[in-house]
Amino acid sequence: MTEDFLLELRSEEIPARMQEKARADLAALFEARLNALNLPFESIESYATPRRLALIVRGVAEMTAAASEERKGPRADAPAQAIEGFLRSTGLTREQLVERDDGKGNKVLFAVIDRPGIVAGSVLASAISHVITAFPWPKSMRWGAASETTESLRWVRPLQGIIALLGDKLVPVEVAGVKSASVTVGHRFHHPGGITIGSAADYIEKLRACHVIVDGAERRAIIAVGAKLAAQKAGLTLIEDEGLLFENAGLTEWPMPLLGRFDEAFLDVPPEVIQLTARVNQKYFVCRDSAGKLANAFVCVANIDAADGGEKIVEGNQKVLAARLSDARFFYETDLKTRLEDLTPKLEKIVFHEKLGTVADKVARVGMAAHSLMGHVIAPEDDALSAEAAQAAALSKADLVTGMVGEFPELQGLMGSYYAGAQGASANVALAIRDQYKPAGQSDALPEGPVAVAVSIADKLDSIASFFLAGMPPSGSRDPFALRRAALGVIRMIIANNLRFSVSALAGNCAESLVLQLASGERDVHAAAEALRGSSPPLTGHGARLDALLAGVNAKQGGYLASFEELRGAVRDFFADRLKVQQKEAGVRHDLIDAVFALGGEDDLVRLLARVKALQSFVTSEDGRNLLAGYKRAANILKKESWAPGEVADNEIYEAEPAEAALREALDAAEPKAEAAVEAEDYEAAMAALASLRAPIDTFFDDVTVVDPDEFKREMRLGLLARIRDAVNNVADFSKIEG
Incomplete structure (x- = not known):
């Protein structure tokens, strides 16, 4: 015979953000404990409300098995x-x-x-005590007289009651002076008195009758449907927000969505500000009108079924929101009075990182990189776009010192875009300021427009180059500066916009700018470069003088890389790793990316991926698989023989076997075709040229003894194998390819 077990842990209000994890933790901990104590059961379901965690264990056995x-x-x-x-x-x-x-x-x-077997009640009592004392709250507290000692119970908020019922029988247990019982409480306002629970079977419905919906998923569904209906009734569309849905469900035990209004005059404030004010400060949903614009309406979620239908609640919430929006409008209007360029000197007082200078220093580096990227790669010879890229970069971080971003850091970039547009900046500049942090994730939208792309890539590459140069790359699971995400964003933008440039070269240019700043004390990178090494165009190589400057910086602060060549190599390897991650979802094999990167110096990602995709198509074909097998056989023989090219005596008389001569002729024809195709970046044609070698190579290995006792013949045949290896490796390093 089996019975259901009910556990409720009632406390003062549990923060909404903690409830879902706590519910899952309760089920996981209890399940693990019952398994450890060998008490059979069928299933566990758990629940959370603002004032309680609960679980029901279905089909609990009468006792543990004898052992x-x-x-x-x-x-x-x-x-x-x-x-x-x-x-x-x-x-x-x-x-x-x-x-x-x-x-x-x-x-x-x-x-x-x-x-002997132990009765279920004793096992459950032990499990309750263990779970309560071991519960992994992210933040917890002690309370009462017992809190004088650190050995007292810690819980998220003071624990007030425990229900522990196996079937209809109480499981006696006491934790920190709180004894188990069969009594709980209902809704704080609708039913504050005690409720006697008979068993797990009547727990959920008895609480529902007392205005407590135990299941968080049910509360979320009520809020979602109710909020949508309230908006539709007013001719509006609710802006859905899953995070807000969970938060409101965690704040209420009897949710009642209600529609309210605010003064239309507030709509002069950017809609994102209104939405964030309503969401962050008040936990309100907002709505759109029939034209798709933000409406002067919001949906709040009450925790009470008011007799007046919620009129007083709505009225109170409208007053609170009006005060919040008044503050937001004040910040907005005050910020507009100061031009962004006049705010940029304040960035000199904000440290970007102690080893990387100030935000103003970073802005200068990003401006140089964005101008270079625009003028040399994205829109060559378009001076107007290059100037806009430099201007956008110069203004990109100015909104960090505005009142609005100080209140809502989430709006950085966006507010700068609004302010720039209002102050006469071009649409390209405003878009670039808005989109500088995009894409923030794999599913996030990419920046719009060439100027925005230039600024976003420059900003991210500068961060990658700077932290790598300072000896702070990602390590293991640690990536405190989100450099992996930045690299994936750069890769997405390069591929989407078909941008042809060396990633490591631009990163090296950013690192060079950083060292020039650190070594000269000048923020203006061009001025520092003029003083220390003379003028030079962007995206150029790095010489010994700059390595010497880097050594000087290292001597003062320590921890930096030893040379710019090391920096460029580290960035290349980093992007190779990120590219493998990014392309895995597209079905591109990581070993093929390794095979192309192994050629050395290749980090034009567009060209690299074109080569990789052609290679993947080739090696999955019959010709490709056979050529790969022939290549590996040739490479293994060369390795085993430790072969190196040498001189062949002129007086030797040597008559090549037919298969040997045929392979030489095939190589004579295929090598120049493959080289020309690679030079023209026609990688499909290069693969086709290599495919012509398949049959001659197969016949050669079938008919010819490579390691001939005759030294001259052996050298000639090993030389042919070396030509096979070199011809194939001109396209990719086939030794890196699996299979």
Whole structure:
């Protein structure tokens, strides 16, 4: 026979953000404990409301299964002290031990301990105590007189009651002075009195009758449907927000969505500000009108079924929101009075990182990189766009010192865009300021327009280059500066916009700018470059003088890389790794990316991916698989023979075998075709040229003895294998390809 078990842990209000995890933790901890104590059960379901965590364990067995444990002890002729110690550890007498032969002529003592089954109530009581004391709250507290000692119980908020019922019988348990009972409380306002619970079977419905909906998913559904209907009734569309849905469900036990209004005059404030004010400060949903614009309406979620239909509640919430929106409008209007360019000097007082200078320093580097990227890659010879990229970069961080972003950091970039537009900046500049942080994730939208792309790539590459140069790359699971996400964003933008440039070269340029700033004390990168090395165009190489400057910076602060070449190599490797992650979802094999990167110096990602995709198509074909097998056979023979090219005597008379001559002719034809195709970036044609080698290579290995006793023949044939290897490796390093 089995019964259901009910546990409720009632406390003062649990923060909404903690409830879902706490509900899952309660079920996981209890399940693990019952399994450890060998008490069979069928399933566990858990619930959370603002004032309680609860779980129901279905189909609990009457008792644990009886078990027998066997322990090996000392030999029968062991010293008395050893035997007595073993007896104490088992709780048995000498007569209860069993002697057995160990196969070597020795008698060894064994203890056979029969453990009877334990009744479910005792096991459940033990599990309750364990789970309460071991519960992993992210933040917890002690309370009352017991809190004078650190050994007292910690809970998220003071624990007030425990219900523990197996079937209709109470499971006695006491934790920190709180004893289990069968009584709980209903809704704080609708039913503050006690409720007697008979069993798990009537728990949910008895609480529902007392205005408490135990299931968080049900509360979320009520809020979602109710909020939509309230908006539709007013001719509006609710702006859905899953995070807000969970939060409101965590704040209410009897949710009642209500529609309210605010003054239309507030709609002059940017809609994102209104939405964030309503969401963050008040936990309100907002609505759109029929034209898709933000409406002067909101949906709040009350925790009470008011007699007046919620009129007073709505009225109170409208007043509170009006005050919040008045503050937001004040920030907005005040910020507009100061031009963004006049705010940029304040960035000199904001430290970007102690080893990387200020935000103003970073802005200068990003401006140089964005101008270079626009003028050399995205829109060559378009001076107007290059100037806009530089202007957008210069203004990009100015909104960090505005009142609005100080109140809502989530709006950085967006508010700068609004302010720039209002102050006469071009649409390209405003878009670039708005989109500088995009994409923030794999599913986030990409920046709009060439200027925005230039600024976003420059900003992200500068961060990657700067932290790498300062010896702070991502390590293991740690990535405190979100450099992996930045690299994935750069890759997405490069691919989407078909941008052709060397990632490591631009990163090296950013790192060079950083060192020039640190070494010269000048923020203006061009001025520092003029003073220290003379003028040079962007995206150029780095010489010994700059490495010497880097060494000087290292001597003062320490921790930086030793050279710019090391920096560029580290960035190349980093992007290779990120590219493998990014392309995995597209079905591109990581070993093929390795094969192309192994050629060295290749980090034009557009060209690289074109080569990789052509390679993947080729190696999955029959010709490709056979050529790969022939290549690996040739490479293995060359490795085994430790072959290196040498001189061949002119007086040797050598008549090549037919298969040997055919392979040489095939190589003579295929090599120049493949090289020309690679040069023209026609990788499909390069693969097709290599495919022509398949049959001659197969015939060569079938008909010719490569490692011939004749030294001259052996050298000539090994030379042919080397030509095969080199011809194939001109397209990709086939040794990196699996299979």
